[in-house]
Amino acid sequence: MDRRTLLKSSIALAAWYGLPSAPLFAAARAASDIADGESEAFSFDWLQQFAKDLAAKAYQSNVEQLPPTLANLTPQQYNDIGYDPEHSLWKEMNGPLDIQFFHVGMAFNQPVRMYSIAPGSQQAKEIHFRPDLFDYSKADVDVSQLEGQGDLGFAGFRVFKEPSLTERDIVSFLGASYFRAVDDTYQYGLSARGVTVNTYSDGKTEEFPAFTRFWFETPEKGATTFTAYALLDSPSLAGAYRFIIHCEDERVVMEIDKHLYPRESIAQLGITPMTSMFSCGTQQRDMCLTFHPQIHDSDRLSMWLGNGEWVCRPLNNPPRVQFNTFGDDNPKGFGLLQTDHDFSHYEDIVGNYHKRPSLWVEPKGQWGKGEIQMLEIPTTGETMDNVVAFWKPEQPIEPGQELNYGYKLYWSAQPPVTPELARVRKTFTGIGGFPEGWAPGEHYPEVWAKRIAVDFIGGELKHFYDNDIDIKTQLDVPEGDVKQLDILWVEEIEGFRIQFDWYPTSDSTDPINMRLNLTADSKTVSETWLFQYFPTPPEEREYPKHPAAV
Template identity: 40%
Template sequence: MSDSVDRRTVLKGVAASAAAIGPIAQALGAEPDGLQFEAPVPFSYDLFKDQARERAHKPYEPPPRPSPETLQKINYEEWGKIKYRDAFALFANGPGPFPITFFHLGLFFEKAVGMHVVENGQSREIIYEQAYFDMPADSPARDLPAGAGFAGLRIQEPRTGSLDWRHNDWVAFLGAAYFRSIGELRQYGLSARGVALDVAVADRSEEFPDFTQFYIESAAAEDTLTLYALMEGPSIVGAYRFKMTRGKGVVMDIQASLFIRAQSSRFGIAPCTSMYWYSETKKDTAIDWRPEVHDSDGLEMWAGNGERLWRALNNPPRIMVSSFLDENPRGFGLMQRDRVFDHYEDGVYYDRRPSLWVEPLPGPDGRGWGKGSIQLCEIPTDDEIHDNVVAMWVPAQPVPAGAELHLAYKLHWLADSPVPSGLGRVAATRLGRGGQPGLPRPKGVRKFMVEFLGGPLETLPYGVKPELAVSASRGIFGPYQLIEAVPDGVPGHWRAQFDLVVDGADPVEMRAFLKSGDKPLTETWLFQYHPF
């Protein structure tokens, strides 16, 4: 970004001619000079994609890091003292309903990101000024060069809404190609990413492309904002369009054109990234005072053949990648089902963390996502500060250098899945010592207790007990098995208990569901058991 005065257009809110600059003038804050912009250049999504395609044929150039020695001094504490001034919020006075504020650069966000406003087929780059930010007089950020740039952006609640937009935002783009939303329960949690390249590949380092340019267009709809993002990395260039709707939760309608510079071993599409430390399934003695700590507790899947699946998450002893083969999946996502505050007892509100559901859409050719797999990567962690879970779609065939992918999908940031199955759902997975109560517990036997809730279980005739269908990739099931209604007075709340006898430390893939005759009553429970 240039700070050359002769190249930039300084827009002065009250003095600028409405005929000359149109509604962009209304984007200025209350300060005399408002935001400052570069001169306009043509912009359209088709032109944006063409430019991304051209960049993919050129050598990769990483985004700028202005004054790295200064950025090293803006640690987390110093960065937290830097606040964007509401008076300089984009669209603070319209025309769009959602004001936009910006994040400052710092130690953990060193790469400068370009910000642009789109209007009437043109875009103008916003020029960074220190005056946009409140910061202490001795802040190391004051030593950054002119025009240093921004780190990211966030979208505030509508100016005319019931909440004060100055203190409430609903989407944030910050760091690499990560973005988040507060979802339905107004609490940030897991993240989405543009792509995931070579996650957990033994002989390759994971690549983290960056969103390097954002183009912000205030949509006419009162509940929608459109954002265009350029993503760049050594192996890829991507042109994204996000149509984001603020309603009950947040829905992002995404189109992405990806241009491949180099082939990746694991090419992850629509990745979701979350944190799972422990839950009611398994908790080490005295590891922490809280009963559970996780942003998500399971991977929900709706397979192309219509099967509904729930894979309970693990904090495994080593990095594990599970693949669920499919063709044209109908949806998947990392979900937070446990909504009871007493199960966490934490003021950071894990019970309100959003669920993120990915809905694949047909591409420009009318086809779905084809053959591939939903892959779940679980990484060991001993703290809640690490995002250690990734779920993504991986095509069956490698995506070669020179290829182009044109994708469409929706992200639903909600409390629950937007497409209920109508079946009973897995409510909890619990492990314990095997054997029968009141008798000596045999070694090497693990008890599993899986809770199911709702759906057809609620309307079972009195005295009718569901049947259990259970299988495992290895080991044998012990003689003890129990299916019973949970004695809590909640209709349709059942639990199945069974023992597994297994030798060795290799993981065991398990699946189970409740049925009545040949009719399934519940979704299918999946679990990867690590003997201990």
């Protein structure tokens, strides 16, 4: 299964969009302990050893052939399979958290085994699939085909929190090693993954490692934090994961410890991968083919580098596949952010892009040297995730190693840390070559140019402006000519707009990496803006004709 197939299957599900989950039953069934397997010893140390031993063996796929009634489901039919809330994992605790499970079906044909850990013990029991856990009354499923199939397992799980214990889930694990969480808007957005393998590597096919087993610690009564463990497996590696998941009022925070055991050499290993969608925004308004002014789950890659520098890299919907790397040593944090939460900037009542959360990675310990890598893929719509970002360690990945990483994931409207410096508000692009407020015509030569504007807000900018302290720009544009650079104070945002015109000096359409920051009193006072601009093809470098000239 490739990325686009997987995401196309999952993105249509209401659970991922944060819409109401499966319908409730008209009559509740008698509650029962769904963990009906034999009691087995479990600990995180045991799981690490199990994953290590597994990696020493040849990979064996557990993908199963589903009966036609499940394999041929449409996304809507799949979503119509309900789960009986009376059989939720922690139903009898009457607490603020509960867990329900996803049915196998469609492309979700790799069974995931689920286990419940008894309170205060190191004993776990398996939760076996059985049809009576689910409601098929609204789904086009021939239940007779499930008879004699044995334990089909589950496709994943989702977590509910009061006050929406059966209406809106806040955490969801579904498909390969993909998972999502929400903030207080209950709106899903971008995804995280357990790990990536060869996402963009010459001569290598991308591999999708999968979580194949989960263990859930029963939380203390009244707790809004729980712990889950996961086994990851793929042809290239195995892994043991511990998720401590804090379901807070305004955000979800995940503390993750993972131990990876390569089976073979891996050219490109992605740590803390996140997958998002950028179709169009203020810097690429020409890509908005619908009436919506903007369409994106995230608008930028933000990086807090090991040397303390803050970097803002606006996302693109590129004309062709683009792969970028940002070298670093012991990064302090990075993430794909959705910084614009104004409904009027999207005018979207289905996707609710103004509600979508950001995702921030906070490394634990010293990660050493490596690169933050990002892949951007062209897309013509909003149903395909086309941005992938992750950390790639510098060290070669060879079989027999053990790689340990700890980090936190913050699912929230804004990241938990922001620079004290001025930060990038937005990036804009449009036609240039003439003063602001005019248009190309008889008073100005029709020499084609692109105007680029960057808004900086926050930090000490208001202080500098009020005290007539000069703001200067450090702008690096390696190709073409830059003219008409203006530094403009914008009262409405209490910040500076830096705008300039870029004139091509060749017919090349190769991307140009632009870099900009602000200085005052001989010191840097803003984060660094990195922008990858794609020059307009030569045949399109002309202005619309003025009516007087026609």
